[in-house]
Amino acid sequence: xxxxxxxxxxxxxxxxxxxxxxxxxxxxxxxxxxxxxxxxxxxxxxxxxxxxxxxxxxxxxxxxxxxxxxxxxxxxxxxxxxxxxxxxxxxxxxxxxxxxxxxxxxxxxxxxxxxxxxxxxxxxxxxxxxxxxxxxxxxxxxxxxxxxxxxxxxxxxxxxxxxxxxxxxxxxxxxxxxxxxxxxxxxxxxxxxxxxxxxxxxxxxxxxxxxxxxxxxxxxxxxxxxxxxxxxxxxxxx
Numbered sequence: 001x002x003x004x005x006x007x008x009x010x011x012x013x014x015x016x017x018x019x020x021x022x023x024x025x026x027x028x029x030x031x032x033x034x035x036x037x038x039x040x041x042x043x044x045x046x047x048x049x050x051x052x053x054x055x056x057x058x059x060x061x062x063x064x065x066x067x068x069x070x071x072x073x074x075x076x077x078x079x080x081x082x083x084x085x086x087x088x089x090x091x092x093x094x095x096x097x098x099x100x101x102x103x104x105x106x107x108x109x110x111x112x113x114x115x116x117x118x119x120x121x122x123x124x125x126x127x128x129x130x131x132x133x134x135x136x137x138x139x140x141x142x143x144x145x146x147x148x149x150x151x152x153x154x155x156x157x158x159x160x161x162x163x164x165x166x167x168x169x170x171x172x173x174x175x176x177x178x179x180x181x182x183x184x185x186x187x188x189x190x191x192x193x194x195x196x197x198x199x200x201x202x203x204x205x206x207x208x209x210x211x212x213x214x215x216x217x218x219x220x221x222x223x224x225x226x227x228x229x230x231x232x233x234x235x236x237x238x
Contacts, residue, residue: 010077010209014040014115016062016106017081019047021163022121025202026079027055033206040075042068043082062102065109072113077209080106081121087134100137104144116151117213119205124159124192124220146216153216154208158224160195192220203228 013030017023018041027050030037038054046057060068062082083099084090107118128139142155162180180195204224
């Protein structure tokens with residue numbers, strides 16, 4: 001079953017980048033699933049907040065696949081939220097090294113180890129031909145992932161991620177205050193630019209692991225809402 005529709009309950013999920021805001025939200029959402037899915041967390045460090053039954057953490061060198069390749073073996077599904085925390089503060093070289101090259105090396109290792117479903121935290125507007133450096137790099141990453149031919153590749157493309165706290169100073173404070181008010185004004189094709197609360201994005205990425213699909217899917221704001229609502233309906237049902 002190489003390209004058939006995947007409709008499997010993930011037995012175990014690998015998450016790269018769980019120490020970040022979105023990765024942490026994915027972890028919290030997966031832990032809320034019953035029965036909870038065993039999680040393998042890979043990152044540049046381990047964190048006490050993720051010490052819970054069913055979670056195994058490993059500190060790895062994200063630039064050295066040999067440090068983590070064997071830890072992926074036996075997993076069906078992967079969620080990757082690895083990235084530079086504040087791209088504007090990183091050099092172009094460091095941004096490419098982390099957000100593109102390290103992720104592609106990780107994805108290649110996942111493919112080699114038999115992972116069938118790969119989820120990526122990307123960005124709205126990602127395009128390998130973009131004149132904008134950030135979006136071009138994200139687009140190049142997506143092209144590289146497509147070339148690996150996973151059975152299922154889920155490309156999440158949020159616009160502004162609305163975190164509950166300001167982590168990056170004045171510019172983020174202004175954005176967090178203004179962006180929620182802009183959402184209702186963004187209609188039609190512009191709906192994909194609506195801001196998404198952190199926990200809803202994490203829930204959407206977690207819930208998508210339990211849906212059927214095949215090939216490459218690109219997900220935007222409306223998809224996040226659909227995936228989150230579906231879980232809320234199941235929880236409130238009989």
